[in-house]
Amino acid sequence: MSVGHSMPHSGVYARVRGETRFGWDQQGYGDLHLACVRAELAPAHIKSIDPAPALALPGVVRVFTAADVPGEHNLGIIAVSRDQEFLARDTVRQRGQAVALVAAETRAQALAGARAVRVELDKLPGVFTPAEALASGAPLVHPDHADGNLLRENKIKRGEVDAALAASAVTVEAVYSTSPLEHAALEPEGGRAWWQGGKLVVQACTQNPHYDQADLARFLNVPQEKIRVIQAETGGGFGGKLDLSVQPFLALAAWHLVRSVCMRFTREESFLATAKRHPLRMHYISGADEQGRLTALKARILGDTGAFASYGLAVCMRAAVHATGPYHVPNLDVACRMAYTNNGFYGAMRGFGCPQVALAHEGQMDALAAKLGLDPLEMRKINALQAGMRTCTGQKLTAGVGLMQCLERIEPIYRAWREEAPAQDGLSGVGLGAMFYGIGNTGVSNPSTAQMEWGPDNTVTLFTGAADIGQGSDTVLKQIAAGRLGIEAEQIKLCRGDTARTTNAGATSASRQTYISGNAALAAADNLVMNLVEGAREMLGERHLEIELREGMLRASDGRAVEPGEVARHMADQGGAARGEGAFDPNFSPLDPETGQGRPYAAYAYAAQCAKVAVDPASGMTRVKEVAAAHDVGRAINPRAVLGQICGGVVMGVGMALMEEHRPGREGNLQQYHIPTAADAPAITPLIVEDPEPTGPFGAKGVGEPALIPTAPAVAAAVSQAVGKPLRHLPLSLERVMEALSSRGESHED
Amino acid sequence: MPLKFTVNGSPVSLEDVPGEATLLEVLRERLDLLGVKEGCGVGECGACTVLLDGQAVNSCLIAAWQAQDREVTTVEGLAHGRELHPMQQAFAETGAVQCGFCTPGMILSSLDLVSQEPDPGESEIRRALSGNLCRCTGYHDIVRAVRRGAQRLRGEGSES
Numbered sequence: 001m002s003v004g005h006s007m008p009h010s011g012v013y014a015r016v017r018g019e020t021r022f023g024w025d026q027q028g029y030g031d032l033h034l035a036c037v038r039a040e041l042a043p044a045h046i047k048s049i050d051p052a053p054a055l056a057l058p059g060v061v062r063v064f065t066a067a068d069v070p071g072e073h074n075l076g077i078i079a080v081s082r083d084q085e086f087l088a089r090d091t092v093r094q095r096g097q098a099v100a101l102v103a104a105e106t107r108a109q110a111l112a113g114a115r116a117v118r119v120e121l122d123k124l125p126g127v128f129t130p131a132e133a134l135a136s137g138a139p140l141v142h143p144d145h146a147d148g149n150l151l152r153e154n155k156i157k158r159g160e161v162d163a164a165l166a167a168s169a170v171t172v173e174a175v176y177s178t179s180p181l182e183h184a185a186l187e188p189e190g191g192r193a194w195w196q197g198g199k200l201v202v203q204a205c206t207q208n209p210h211y212d213q214a215d216l217a218r219f220l221n222v223p224q225e226k227i228r229v230i231q232a233e234t235g236g237g238f239g240g241k242l243d244l245s246v247q248p249f250l251a252l253a254a255w256h257l258v259r260s261v262c263m264r265f266t267r268e269e270s271f272l273a274t275a276k277r278h279p280l281r282m283h284y285i286s287g288a289d290e291q292g293r294l295t296a297l298k299a300r301i302l303g304d305t306g307a308f309a310s311y312g313l314a315v316c317m318r319a320a321v322h323a324t325g326p327y328h329v330p331n332l333d334v335a336c337r338m339a340y341t342n343n344g345f346y347g348a349m350r351g352f353g354c355p356q357v358a359l360a361h362e363g364q365m366d367a368l369a370a371k372l373g374l375d376p377l378e379m380r381k382i383n384a385l386q387a388g389m390r391t392c393t394g395q396k397l398t399a400g401v402g403l404m405q406c407l408e409r410i411e412p413i414y415r416a417w418r419e420e421a422p423a424q425d426g427l428s429g430v431g432l433g434a435m436f437y438g439i440g441n442t443g444v445s446n447p448s449t450a451q452m453e454w455g456p457d458n459t460v461t462l463f464t465g466a467a468d469i470g471q472g473s474d475t476v477l478k479q480i481a482a483g484r485l486g487i488e489a490e491q492i493k494l495c496r497g498d499t500a501r502t503t504n505a506g507a508t509s510a511s512r513q514t515y516i517s518g519n520a521a522l523a524a525a526d527n528l529v530m531n532l533v534e535g536a537r538e539m540l541g542e543r544h545l546e547i548e549l550r551e552g553m554l555r556a557s558d559g560r561a562v563e564p565g566e567v568a569r570h571m572a573d574q575g576g577a578a579r580g581e582g583a584f585d586p587n588f589s590p591l592d593p594e595t596g597q598g599r600p601y602a603a604y605a606y607a608a609q610c611a612k613v614a615v616d617p618a619s620g621m622t623r624v625k626e627v628a629a630a631h632d633v634g635r636a637i638n639p640r641a642v643l644g645q646i647c648g649g650v651v652m653g654v655g656m657a658l659m660e661e662h663r664p665g666r667e668g669n670l671q672q673y674h675i676p677t678a679a680d681a682p683a684i685t686p687l688i689v690e691d692p693e694p695t696g697p698f699g700a701k702g703v704g705e706p707a708l709i710p711t712a713p714a715v716a717a718a719v720s721q722a723v724g725k726p727l728r729h730l731p732l733s734l735e736r737v738m739e740a741l742s743s744r745g746e747s748h749e750d
Numbered sequence: 751m752p753l754k755f756t757v758n759g760s761p762v763s764l765e766d767v768p769g770e771a772t773l774l775e776v777l778r779e780r781l782d783l784l785g786v787k788e789g790c791g792v793g794e795c796g797a798c799t800v801l802l803d804g805q806a807v808n809s810c811l812i813a814a815w816q817a818q819d820r821e822v823t824t825v826e827g828l829a830h831g832r833e834l835h836p837m838q839q840a841f842a843e844t845g846a847v848q849c850g851f852c853t854p855g856m857i858l859s860s861l862d863l864v865s866q867e868p869d870p871g872e873s874e875i876r877r878a879l880s881g882n883l884c885r886c887t888g889y890h891d892i893v894r895a896v897r898r899g900a901q902r903l904r905g906e907g908s909e910s
Contacts, residue, residue, distance in 0.1 A: 016850075016853055
């Protein structure tokens with residue numbers, strides 16, 4: 001059986017040979033090349049676009065503008081907030097928004113053409129911070145949006161907060177903030193489009209091929225069947241490839257020119273024009289009683305969602321329902337607001353608002369513990385969610401709550417690090433972070449589907465729309481299906497991410513594919529077995545024979561055994577096929593709009609991490625030396641892949657804590673925006689905790705985003721300890737650390 | 751200008767290579783060696799790493815003419831038919847590959863390192879790979895893979 005084994009990632013041998021073809025590698029001979037003309041300033045009114053100078057250049061075939069879009073201009077993942085024009089019509093809302101698209105024979109000619117298009121813009125007054133945006137009389141980013149510049153407010157209300165805070169033994173009030181972050185997946189966006197069999201085919205990097213198909217059909221005003229989207233092998237995503245990137249441009253040009261076209265974003269363009277992580281400002285007032293039990297939380301969270309909604313609604317809601325962290329808090333008054341601005345748009349990034357609020361809820365735990373004279377780990381144990389308790393949305397947790405086990409797993413490491421002698425030549429600190437994370441989309445249906453087929457030649461195929469972007473869903477889904485069929489995972493072929501051959505599995509986001517698509521694969525395997533058994537009964541001529549699939553054979557209670565392939569041949573001869581269909585949608589209930597009460601998720605992942613840092617008092621240079629990370633994943637379908645997710649998440653969290661900060665509206669490249677190198681990365685002790693989730697496939701939940709969430713708070717706590725002052729604004733740049741060092745001993749309140 | 755060099759052991763002769771063409775462009779566009787990746791175009795990410803006379807370089811920063819009469823190795827030149835190079839094998843077995851976009855460059859930088867230091871320690875590996883960015887793995891399993899690959903190249907058995 002394959003569940004629980006660390007089989008290598010599906011496709012790994014092609015990857016080490018360099019044979020894997022990512023988005024840009026799809027490029028074919030004779031393709032036209034595309035390049036965007038991007039607005040230099042925003043907001044602005046488009047006065048005129050003159051393509052003539054570009055069309056006069058050698059190789060330039062055509063220049064497209066918004067007037068060439070046959071269908072809907074406004075695209076976006078969340079149906080109620082579609083507002084992103086891929087070619088701006090009258091108004092440019094963010095710097096770098098495309099206003100025209102050039103098609104030419106070579107890439108150099110397309111880029112030259114894009115530079116030559118004459119664009120006249122009239123600058124309009126704009127808003128660049130959420131506070132500005134929400135002030136009365138502020139210029140509106142989307143004048144037709146009902147709530148002015150407020151995209152959404154999400155509220156969570158339980159109990160009596162003010163009374164509970166007044167009665168608390170201690171309270172802490174503090175403001176935390178995080179910066180815009182770039183996903184910086186190693187592969188910049190790229191892909192190709194062409195015509196085949198009367199369909200427009202788009203093959204590009206993506207995290208959600210079936211969404212791409214639906215939005216491209218709207219964009220071109222054609223039935224979905226006319227568009228086929230194939231997920232190219234995708235070189236990392238982290239949420240950055242959930243929104244459309246090159247796809248609308250590819251589709252539009254191929255549609256009009258009836259030729260194959262290809263396109264990629266430069267790294268600078270990727271920085272300028274794709275989504276970023278929402279920066280949040282979080283004002284928290286928390287209370288606890290004398291024993292350290294949390295009494296109340298009042299939180300006001302304000303985020304910048306930039307010029308387009310993208311995943312802003314999801315981030316807003318997720319930040320609100322995770323604002324308490326993984327603790328029982330009886331009285332709550334949380335309000336999270338997202339404001340439109342003319343900054344580059346913010347969207348999904350690994351954790352959807354949870355890595356941001358984790359800085360605040362963990363900072364509050366440390367501050368309350370300090371006031372009470374409690375050990376920070378004790379403080380977390382006292383308040384940790386456990387089976388039988390209710391979350392902040394009133395959802396009663398029944399099983400699979402592994403937070404306490406995570407805390408216990410890191411406790412010996414944490415205690416040992418705390419007792420180590422301080423470094424001779426510098427300052428050192430040890431900090432904690434903990435989290436819970438709802439698996440799948442928040443308070444909405446988010447189903448997945450899958451099919452399986454047992455071929456007459458005994459090949460077994462799993463069909464899934466789930467995009468593998470490097471995290472390993474291909475491998476894990478095969479392992480789950482194989483586990484159910486009692487065969488080796490290597491025996492299963494995969495057909496993945498092609499809208500002509502697979503059905504919708506939803507996005508590779510929200511750490512949902514193992515749990516949701518895994519359950520769909522499990523259901524497809526069950527249905528396949530049922531159909532094989534039926535086929536075998538018919539073939540053997542006994543309608544009521546007991547038959548089971550065991551060790552690769554269909555074994556009947558009368559001692560006979562047949563190969564599934566033989567049954568599949570029999571079924572094929574009858575005009576059928578040995579197939580199975582599966583679907584899964586997590587059990588949820590929507591959140592009440594006023595109180596935020598409901599059952600947003602069917603399952604939660606839990607984690608606790610601790611970090612050890614060293615700070616050079618002369619320069620402020622901070623190094624994360626070690627991180628121990630314990631994650632409750634329910635069941636590790638592929639332990640090596642789980643450990644890989646944990647280590648990758650930790651290092652991304654170190655980047656968020658210490659160095660990453662995107663300046664809105666800047667192109668930038670990896671020279672200006674630093675992500676951790678091998679030399680920056682700490683030594684990591686990843687620890688797997690398995691508290692089985694009763695509704696998960698073989699007990700599994702998810703780990704992709706949880707891996708990142710506790711790291712930045714743990715590092716911030718460790719640096720705070722090292723410098724002797726709480727640090728509440730990320731990243732902890734040299735300047736911020738030096739400033740903290742020079743003001744040590746002053747007030748601890750912001 | 752004409753360009754003559756050796757690529758993955760075979761002599762290559764090209765006409766009309768523009769003076770401003772990078773080695774990356776020539777390898778990908780003229781020779782179809784798509785295992786050479788472009789991640790940033792400015793020499794920061796290392797995805798375009800190739801070996802030039804055995805030394806790891808960012809092919810996006812090297813003009814194609816600089817490879818005149820020299821030897822270039824890309825990831826495509828490492829395996830012998832079906833048999834993987836020991837470093838490729840180590841990367842595949844160790845969890846060092848997630849999305850795989852950094853992998854070709856990572857493997858070639860590792861080979862440059864072990865050609866100079868056959869038994870590199872953890873900090874040497876981390877230093878040597880600090881010009882090759884990975885956003886997926888956290889480098890943990892890449893470091894393990896390089897140690898395992900180096901050990902195999904020294905002719906020692908693999909540690910468990």
